Amino acid sequence: MGFALAAQPRKHREQPNPDRSLAVRGEHQRCQRGPVEGHSHLLQTLHPRSLVSPFPSFCFLKFYGWSSIRGSLYKKLPLTEQSQAAELPRDFLGISVPEQPNKYYFVIRGQRIVLEADSSIQTLMEKLQSYKTRVALHFDGFQYQLGDFQLRVGKVVPTHAENLRGIVMEVEYLPISSIEKARQVMEQFLDIWKEAVSKRSLPGHFLHIEPHFAEYGLTENYTSQHTAVQYATVMAQLIATVQAVQSGRI
Amino acid sequence: MWQAMRPQQLQQPQQQRLAEEAMTAATNSNAAQPGEAPPKQVALAMDRLGHAARFIADIRIGADRLLEALFVSAQPHQSTKPLHLFHKEEASMRQHLQDLRSVGRQLEESGVLNESLRSRSNSWGLHMPLVCPDGAVVAYAWKRQLAGQAGASAVDRTRLALKAFTDQKRRFFPHLDDGLDDQSSESAPKKHSGPQVQMENHQEELIEYKTLSDVLINLEKEMPHLKIFTYERLGWLKRASSLPSSANDPSMETSKEHNFLSSSKLRPGGATAVAAEKVAVIELLCPSIFRAIVSLHPAGSMEPDSIAFFSPDEPIRRGLKLSVDNSDLQNWDGIPTGGSYIHARGFSVYHVFRHITEHAAMALQYFLGIRAETALHSLLHWICSYQTLFIKACSKCERLLSMDKKSALLLPPVYRPYRQFSSIQHLSSVKNTSSELSQAYHVGCFSEEA
Numbered sequence: 001m002g003f004a005l006a007a008q009p010r011k012h013r014e015q016p017n018p019d020r021s022l023a024v025r026g027e028h029q030r031c032q033r034g035p036v037e038g039h040s041h042l043l044q045t046l047h048p049r050s051l052v053s054p055f056p057s058f059c060f061l062k063f064y065g066w067s068s069i070r071g072s073l074y075k076k077l078p079l080t081e082q083s084q085a086a087e088l089p090r091d092f093l094g095i096s097v098p099e100q101p102n103k104y105y106f107v108i109r110g111q112r113i114v115l116e117a118d119s120s121i122q123t124l125m126e127k128l129q130s131y132k133t134r135v136a137l138h139f140d141g142f143q144y145q146l147g148d149f150q151l152r153v154g155k156v157v158p159t160h161a162e163n164l165r166g167i168v169m170e171v172e173y174l175p176i177s178s179i180e181k182a183r184q185v186m187e188q189f190l191d192i193w194k195e196a197v198s199k200r201s202l203p204g205h206f207l208h209i210e211p212h213f214a215e216y217g218l219t220e221n222y223t224s225q226h227t228a229v230q231y232a233t234v235m236a237q238l239i240a241t242v243q244a245v246q247s248g249r250i
Numbered sequence: 251m252w253q254a255m256r257p258q259q260l261q262q263p264q265q266q267r268l269a270e271e272a273m274t275a276a277t278n279s280n281a282a283q284p285g286e287a288p289p290k291q292v293a294l295a296m297d298r299l300g301h302a303a304r305f306i307a308d309i310r311i312g313a314d315r316l317l318e319a320l321f322v323s324a325q326p327h328q329s330t331k332p333l334h335l336f337h338k339e340e341a342s343m344r345q346h347l348q349d350l351r352s353v354g355r356q357l358e359e360s361g362v363l364n365e366s367l368r369s370r371s372n373s374w375g376l377h378m379p380l381v382c383p384d385g386a387v388v389a390y391a392w393k394r395q396l397a398g399q400a401g402a403s404a405v406d407r408t409r410l411a412l413k414a415f416t417d418q419k420r421r422f423f424p425h426l427d428d429g430l431d432d433q434s435s436e437s438a439p440k441k442h443s444g445p446q447v448q449m450e451n452h453q454e455e456l457i458e459y460k461t462l463s464d465v466l467i468n469l470e471k472e473m474p475h476l477k478i479f480t481y482e483r484l485g486w487l488k489r490a491s492s493l494p495s496s497a498n499d500p501s502m503e504t505s506k507e508h509n510f511l512s513s514s515k516l517r518p519g520g521a522t523a524v525a526a527e528k529v530a531v532i533e534l535l536c537p538s539i540f541r542a543i544v545s546l547h548p549a550g551s552m553e554p555d556s557i558a559f560f561s562p563d564e565p566i567r568r569g570l571k572l573s574v575d576n577s578d579l580q581n582w583d584g585i586p587t588g589g590s591y592i593h594a595r596g597f598s599v600y601h602v603f604r605h606i607t608e609h610a611a612m613a614l615q616y617f618l619g620i621r622a623e624t625a626l627h628s629l630l631h632w633i634c635s636y637q638t639l640f641i642k643a644c645s646k647c648e649r650l651l652s653m654d655k656k657s658a659l660l661l662p663p664v665y666r667p668y669r670q671f672s673s674i675q676h677l678s679s680v681k682n683t684s685s686e687l688s689q690a691y692h693v694g695c696f697s698e699e700a
Contacts, residue, residue, distance in 0.1 A: 146659070146660060147601045147602075147657070147658075147659030147660055147661065148600050148601050148602055148659070148660075148661075149660060174600060175561045175563075175598075175600040175602050175603060176538060176539065176561060176562065176563065176640065177538070177563050178538035178539075180538075181538050181539060181640050181641070182640060184640065184641060184650055185640050185650060185651060185662060188649065188650045188651040189651060189660065192651065192660070220538075221538070
């Protein structure tokens, strides 16, 4: 059953808006100064689909759009009691993942803390007014399956704006959930993918930033909390890059 | 070539249909043979079912030969030899199909393939054997053998049915039994002097593991990190349905419990002997790597019957169908919810484990063919060679992942050679760091001579 499906070529459900991608390209060229940096999963290229096109199209089974991951950067509002300010983190990241619609994750990168909470905590934060969302990003795109590998390729767009901040690619090896055991398989897959992509001379390259799961106190088996930490890392990197570019420009 | 293709294509659906006919329940009823006492009718029916199974096996072999002839004729420099082969095979196939049809008709007439005769009054309490939709055969209507779930291949079913028939026949019609007892008696261990072939030496040692408990205890000792569980047939179904979604905490408590219980069950003693007799399913869990299910038939024996590999995380419960109705937590992509598909004849949802399952089925047949008494021991040790599944690179191309051309998938080396597999060699290689003896191959890199 699975084999037959993988062998059928599937048409992409949504066609990208050609005008939009042109506009995006223009903006990118304006924004970029030098070689593009980013997280291992972050690649500043023209269009997400070009990332998967190196593999023959019949290998992929494309699904409906990948319901988006939303990330927010919470920044502390100034408080009246200054004495407590030093202990509290200045900012942290909030992530929601599609696999767990009822949960919301907070990641404090400085202290390596990840918190899993009910999704109603967002309304709680709004009411408390102690921290406010400064930046809200949307990771939105498509999900592909190559056998036991699942790829999610999407654009990173601020929630209330149209400009593209970057492109994110997430690779998941489905059969096992142990990070150690799957490490070699994942690395080889990325090698194969990099090799295929490099032949197409797409702009941009990527670095590998290791999300140190152990420091967050996370277990060996991959869970949604690991996903939250990974996306938090991506977001932080992305925000830092954008800010650096912007400040450099000014 | 056109002529060659058509009869083969015709025969394939025919073969399917007849297999279905012979092995599934029909709806119409027919009168039984008059004038024959019920026991004789039942015996005849059993015989005919055996014949049917053999014809089906013959047909499958014939189909293989036809394919071979086609393949040979596709090679260059061939004369009329393949054509001649083809005609011969075609004739014998037609004959087999005819025979199968006639046996099927006889069976239908005698009421085997339907339930029409259950209410006969003069049946002496014996009913005709009933062939259930999933291929299990019930010799007597009041006793159902759990022969496995639907989805088994026709060969599996045939072999299982044949085994079931011979068991029942042996128990209830001993006077019909002829010449089948030779297989069950054990040959005495041979004595050798001088240089010994390693294989024979190895077989001698394996004869020490005569009972199921011996084999399992030995395995536990040699592979300490592997978790071994045993179940009765129904016990496994219950466990499979309640398999946890993640490998995390609450489940490990219960499985530890179960392991302790089952290993205490297998220790020699009065009460344990009964439990060991009922063992029908063996589960080998290599934490974070795989879960292998081996089914034994009959229960309590040492004869493995089928084997399947699964991910240790199956069944998965994450991943929602992106529908508006979030209350319906159905997995996307038609992945089954619940663990009822996890059994020795089931298939994993992951491609890597599916490939391993197919390969393991062949290994099982090989071990059974070589020497049935030690088949279980060899099989279990061979399964353990999969501990290196996601780590060991292919012995031929030296890479971990490789694109399998046929299925267009990236797979790690899923094949472990089983010919000339000796558990002694395997153990010594596991203890060595340079494991040359334990090899792994990708699907494309594997060749039968290895």
